[in-house]
Amino acid sequence: MQVVRQAATVLTCDPAQPGALGVLTGVAIALDSGRITWIGPDEEAPDGEVLDATGCVVLPGLVDCHTHLVWAGDRADEFRRRLAGESYTSLLEAGGGILSTVRATRAASEADLVELATARLKAMRARGVTTVEVKSGYGLEPATEARMLRAAHRAGEASGVRVVGTFLGAHAVPAEWRHDRAGYVRQVIREQLPAVAPWASAIDVYVDRGAFTVEEGREILAAGRAAGLAVRVHAEQVAFTGIAAVAAELGAISADHLERIDAVGIAALARAGTVAVLLPAAMLYLRDPPPPVEALRAAGVPLAVATDYNPGSSPAGDLWVAATLSMIAMGLTVEEAVLGITRNAARALGRPELGQIRVGGPADLVLVAPPAGFPATAAGLLQPLGGQQVRAVVGG
Ligand SMILES: [Zn+2]
The missing domain is CATH 3.20.20.140 (Metal-dependent hydrolases)
Structure with missing residues (x-):
């Protein structure tokens, strides 16, 4: 099992989550056998190989x-x-x-x-x-x-x-x-x-x-x-x-x-x-x-x-x-x-199971930090033209 921890922001893009982008903070994400198996408070994260998302925005692949x-x-x-x-x-x-x-x-x-x-x-x-x-x-x-x-x-x-x-x-x-x-x-x-x-x-x-x-x-x-x-x-x-x-x-x-x-x-x-x-x-x-x-x-x-x-x-x-x-x-x-x-x-593409982070969906996500000095938010990530620092990619 892999566990994404310490993310600054998770943009789930799941319409069941809050806001237009399904923004979650303070959460960890557990991945097992190619699926997302758990999303919950970071302090309750299950054991597993940690993917450290400190300073990162986590998005769907x-x-x-x-x-x-x-x-x-x-x-x-x-x-x-x-x-x-x-x-x-x-x-x-x-x-x-x-x-x-x-x-x-x-x-x-x-x-x-x-x-x-x-x-x-x-x-x-x-x-x-x-x-x-x-x-x-x-x-x-x-x-x-x-x-x-x-x-x-x-x-x-x-x-x-x-x-x-x-x-x-x-x-x-x-x-x-x-x-x-x-x-x-x-x-x-x-x-x-x-x-x-x-x-x-x-x-x-x-x-x-x-x-x-x-x-x-x-x-x-x-x-x-x-x-x-x-x-x-x-x-x-x-x-x-x-x-x-x-x-x-x-x-x-x-x-x-x-x-x-x-x-x-x-x-x-x-x-x-x-x-x-x-x-x-x-x-x-x-x-x-x-x-x-x-x-x-x-x-x-x-x-x-x-x-x-x-x-x-x-x-x-x-x-x-x-x-x-x-x-x-x-x-x-x-x-x-x-x-x-x-x-x-x-x-x-007719593949609606992709492009979202939700329990039961594919373990397909990216940990990415904005260029130095930009906030780890959706706007901080997309305001600069290029320069995002990809820390880890899971899935594909
Ligand atoms: Zn074309």
Whole structure:
């Protein structure tokens, strides 16, 4: 048995506990056989191996619910071109952007992809992240799409991170299908989907200017749903398309980005209980406007925050940084930011048992101190941009 003791603050994120974040103080937490078995006054803590949380905030293991972290190659030159004024959409249309990562990823072996993804996941776990969603979408043909998700799961095992796979064959139209989009959509549905099925729990599409249309997105999402996958969507990012409302009608568990969502889309998300996944690093790298957080909040749409970790539009794998950016660049509250990387992120993955600290739940938590001089509270932890000191990570 392990016992977490002397924590300054425990943010359980359990709605049964006090306040928005379920804050407890003066408590110890006992962990046994992968479960949380006891939470009570520190002075009554049972015997066991002590995890000393002096000066720390204890939170659920963080959940990064939107990443593209299996990739090969890099896009550092493209970064220079974007700084010089080229747009993301024009680079994509010229065969750059996602398509340049597709060429490099297709050329990489599974062992190479596992090695790269393992290094990225280990760095995330060292920051307290125990669950990471990983999308395919740099293969855009059956074998590489499957290889990416298999590599993601193997990297998860090698790094001690719980990996949740999402199939994103409709990430971009590959060069060889440029003149037969309908043919590519057929391949996604008939060939890629069965090939990736063992490693995916959700399907996703990128509907946008320069990517897929609403009609194509609807057809692909419906096919994934019929195959038993949960529905997720990259929606209303560069241009408004209306796909968020369509995905909500298909029962989507999340709609992600949403910088340009309208009132109809927001109402549809609220009705369906779809989680809005906000990706502040991508928003800043692409110089997009912030999503309408006040309207989403007013409609009661649950908010999650993720890194969108990828080599082009969001080369930013630190979920603490994403959480802080969600407040300063998008207007989330401290409580929304904490729930966004814990309980609501777990919900966006259809894994509601994660992202909370409660008796009977998984032994999955992080002991973390703020940078020197900041208080060991939710605000003290998230006000600084990076620099949190992770003392211990359990679970994943
Ligand atoms: Zn993405």
